[in-house]
Amino acid sequence: MSVRYGSEGLGAWVLDRLGPAARAPRRRGEPPEVDVRTGPTVPAVTLRAALALAGVAAVVVAATAPGRAVPGSVLGLMVLVALAPAVVPRLPVTALLVLVVGVRLLLAEPAPPLVLAALVLLLHVVLRLAGVAARTGWRTRVEVAVLRDDLPAAFVAQAGAQGLALVAGLASGADAGTGWRLTGFVVVLGLVALALARPVRPWWRSGE
Amino acid sequence: MSLPEAPPARPPTWVREEVRPALQTGRWTPALAVACASAACLVLLLLGVLAGRADVAVLGAAPLVLAVRALARRPAGAFQAWFEDADADAQPDPGGGLRATLCLEGPGVWANVAVRRQDRPGADVLVRVRHARTLPVVARTVRTGPQEVATADVQGVGLDGASVADPAPPVTRRTVVLPSTARLLDLPLPTRLRGLNGPHESRRPGEGGGLRDVHPWAPGDRLRRIDWRVTARRSPDLRELYVRREHAQAEAVVVLVVDSRDDVGPDPRTWRGALAPRPQDATSLDRARQAAASLARGYLDGGDRVGLDDLGVRRRPVPPGGGRRQLDRIRLALALTAPEGEPAAWLRPPRVPSGALVVMFSTFLDDESARVATLWRTAGHRVVAVDVLPALRTSALYDRERLAVRLMTLTRDDRMAELVDQGVELVTWRDQPAVALRVLARRAQRRPGAGVPG
Numbered sequence: 001m002s003v004r005y006g007s008e009g010l011g012a013w014v015l016d017r018l019g020p021a022a023r024a025p026r027r028r029g030e031p032p033e034v035d036v037r038t039g040p041t042v043p044a045v046t047l048r049a050a051l052a053l054a055g056v057a058a059v060v061v062a063a064t065a066p067g068r069a070v071p072g073s074v075l076g077l078m079v080l081v082a083l084a085p086a087v088v089p090r091l092p093v094t095a096l097l098v099l100v101v102g103v104r105l106l107l108a109e110p111a112p113p114l115v116l117a118a119l120v121l122l123l124h125v126v127l128r129l130a131g132v133a134a135r136t137g138w139r140t141r142v143e144v145a146v147l148r149d150d151l152p153a154a155f156v157a158q159a160g161a162q163g164l165a166l167v168a169g170l171a172s173g174a175d176a177g178t179g180w181r182l183t184g185f186v187v188v189l190g191l192v193a194l195a196l197a198r199p200v201r202p203w204w205r206s207g208e
Numbered sequence: 209m210s211l212p213e214a215p216p217a218r219p220p221t222w223v224r225e226e227v228r229p230a231l232q233t234g235r236w237t238p239a240l241a242v243a244c245a246s247a248a249c250l251v252l253l254l255l256g257v258l259a260g261r262a263d264v265a266v267l268g269a270a271p272l273v274l275a276v277r278a279l280a281r282r283p284a285g286a287f288q289a290w291f292e293d294a295d296a297d298a299q300p301d302p303g304g305g306l307r308a309t310l311c312l313e314g315p316g317v318w319a320n321v322a323v324r325r326q327d328r329p330g331a332d333v334l335v336r337v338r339h340a341r342t343l344p345v346v347a348r349t350v351r352t353g354p355q356e357v358a359t360a361d362v363q364g365v366g367l368d369g370a371s372v373a374d375p376a377p378p379v380t381r382r383t384v385v386l387p388s389t390a391r392l393l394d395l396p397l398p399t400r401l402r403g404l405n406g407p408h409e410s411r412r413p414g415e416g417g418g419l420r421d422v423h424p425w426a427p428g429d430r431l432r433r434i435d436w437r438v439t440a441r442r443s444p445d446l447r448e449l450y451v452r453r454e455h456a457q458a459e460a461v462v463v464l465v466v467d468s469r470d471d472v473g474p475d476p477r478t479w480r481g482a483l484a485p486r487p488q489d490a491t492s493l494d495r496a497r498q499a500a501a502s503l504a505r506g507y508l509d510g511g512d513r514v515g516l517d518d519l520g521v522r523r524r525p526v527p528p529g530g531g532r533r534q535l536d537r538i539r540l541a542l543a544l545t546a547p548e549g550e551p552a553a554w555l556r557p558p559r560v561p562s563g564a565l566v567v568m569f570s571t572f573l574d575d576e577s578a579r580v581a582t583l584w585r586t587a588g589h590r591v592v593a594v595d596v597l598p599a600l601r602t603s604a605l606y607d608r609e610r611l612a613v614r615l616m617t618l619t620r621d622d623r624m625a626e627l628v629d630q631g632v633e634l635v636t637w638r639d640q641p642a643v644a645l646r647v648l649a650r651r652a653q654r655r656p657g658a659g660v661p662g
Contacts (some may be wrong), residue, residue: 031348032329032330032331033325033328033330033347033348033349033487034323034324034325034330034331034345034346034347034348034357034358035323035330035331035345035346035347035348036310036321036323036330036331036333036335036343036344036345036346037343037344037345037346038333038335038343039335039336041333044334085241089241090240090241091240091241092240092241092243092244092245093241094241094242094244094245094248095241095244095245095247095248096248098245098248098249098252098267098268099248099251099252101267102248102251102252102255102256102264102267102268103255105261105263105264105267106255106256106259106261106264110261110263111263116263116266116267119267120266120267120269120270123267123268123271124270124271127242127245127249127268127271128271128368130241130242130245131239131241131242131245131368131369131370132334132369134239134241134242134369135239135318135320135334135365135369135372136320136332136334137332139329139332140320140332140333140334141331141332141333141334142333142334143333143334143335143336145335145336146318146334146335146336149317149318149336150317150367150368153274153277154270154274157269157270157271157273157274158270160269160270160273161266161269161270161273164266164269165263165266165269167262168262168263168265168266169263
């Protein structure tokens with residue numbers, strides 16, 4: 001028995017000062033008091049783990065691109081940036097990860113087609129998972145239907161990007177000409193204009 | 209170590225309640241993380257073009273295309289959530305508990321649904337909606353009376369999580385769960401029966417009961433009551449006729465008195481009110497409701513008259529009555545019984561019909577209920593006290609709390625022993641209440657005169 005903390009000891013003394021809620025019975029393993037019945041789900045923790053894995057893989061693949069080797073400390077920072085979207089997905093840290101990977105690739109030699117294809121795929125996976133993870137907390141369950149939602153469009157976009165990556169990989173050996181840059185600028189301007197000037201009823205959906 | 213008690217069997221019964229969706233703005237805003245990531249892809253494209261590095265430019269091509277597509281399809285309009293009307297989901301959940309149906313409707317493709325109950329967090333799910341969806345919401349509880357089933361916070365999410373709607377106003381589903389009834393065996397009867405018909409045999413002369421005596425015929429006696437054998441034996445010359453007289457049938461009047469001042473669970477730490485009892489634990493008031501409803505059903509099924517009064521709140525009691533509708537009336541009144549503010553002290557006990565059996569449901573944690581029960585007993589009523597305090601869980605208590613519980617238990621035991629000394633019969637609504645009530649009923653039958661207590 002402690003003179004200062006009474007017969008129950010320090011633990012009880014601390015819990016007393018934290019208030020009655022601190023002594024509420026723990027409910028580990030118990031289902032929640034009120035539940036929502038949905039289709040098959042995955043825990044947000046699993047989703048975030050997959051996101052972290054994809055982010056780290058993207059960083060590692062980018063770091064191993066041909067060219068000057070990445071110092072260990074910088075690689076450590078890059079891995080931290082890759083883990084950040086899984087921890088704080090609502091903050092714009094995924095953008096930071098994309099920029100880190102892009103800048104690393106920019107500073108390195110032109111990437112071989114296989115590395116480029118892997119990076120295109122990994123960044124797409126990271127951004128897709130980050131979009132879902134941004135809407136979850138640690139306790140959230142994500143319906144599998146959400147993850148499968150609009151998957152055909154993602155596959156089509158990814159296939160197109162992989163085709164572009166193949167072309168880019170082949171073109172990376174050749175000297176870049178004015179025509180390529182002009183085409184790129186037109187694409188950028190077109191995308192920006194599309195994003196900023198969104199029509200009330202887009203022409204491509206007028207038939208719906 | 210005390211084990212948690214099995215919850216009472218209670219099919220939830222719903223009372224209709226209108227729930228309407230609240231109005232909202234319908235504003236959608238881009239999600240910060242996704243918008244910034246798309247902007248980063250655009251920056252990469254720009255950098256790649258400027259540096260003449262096609263491999264850098266195509267890195268974010270696929271997400272960028274999908275982001276532009278999501279932006280073009282950004283939803284507009286309100287995302288609404290509401291609970292379906294009670295009539296649509298009146299069936300009890302197969303797994304036990306209360307069930308409600310949450311309806312989602314809006315232009316989004318996903319929805320973030322977080323449900324809570326009495327400010328305790330429940331499930332948090334991200335579901336696919338595609339314009340409309342209904343989701344079953346199940347609350348695991350054994351509690352009865354007015355209560356919240358769930359409160360849902362819903363937020364619509366656009367394509368690929370690129371945009372989010374303003375959170376819909378929280379929607380709440382409340383209901384009143386009527387107490388269930390358990391089947392009981394024999395039930396104790398009051399000291400005096402009333403009326404000229406009913407399920408029980410009274411000591412008054414009449415018709416319908418067992419043989420009372422054989423008596424010389426008098427004007428007013430029916431001819432079909434003449435017992436010819438006795439007449440032939442006692443009066444062979446038929447100068448006098450003898451008739452068989454029977455006991456009259458009668459009914460019992462029972463007044464159920466619920467002490468609603470206490471609503472305590474099996475964990476003494478929750479008694480101060482800072483912590484709520486677990487929803488899987490039936491509180492004393494839940495047990496009182498179930499016990500009272502079971503006794504009411506038992507007596508009413510037998511044809512007796514049952515009334516209901518509340519010791520904690522002064523309101524108009526449910527007067528004694530019979531029939532199926534009286535049972536419904538009593539169950540609803542029991543479900544609405546709850547502690548209300550500071551209970552007023554009774555100078556005199558509530559009035560009950562003369563000769564009625566009084567059944568009091570209380571925790572007997574203070575003297576008030578015992579005092580009132582004693583007053584009724586002194587007035588000549590047969591009084592049955594039903595102890596509805598759950599089996600206490602003391603394993604997680606500190607030493608000082610365990611000591612306090614021990615002192616409280618000793619005081620309560622003394623109080624109840626004193627009640628028994630006063631002639632109040634005691635039943636504990638815990639393990640086998642039906643058997644205890646049968647013992648009381650049979651104890652009375654062994655004595656002369658049905659229903660006379662010892």
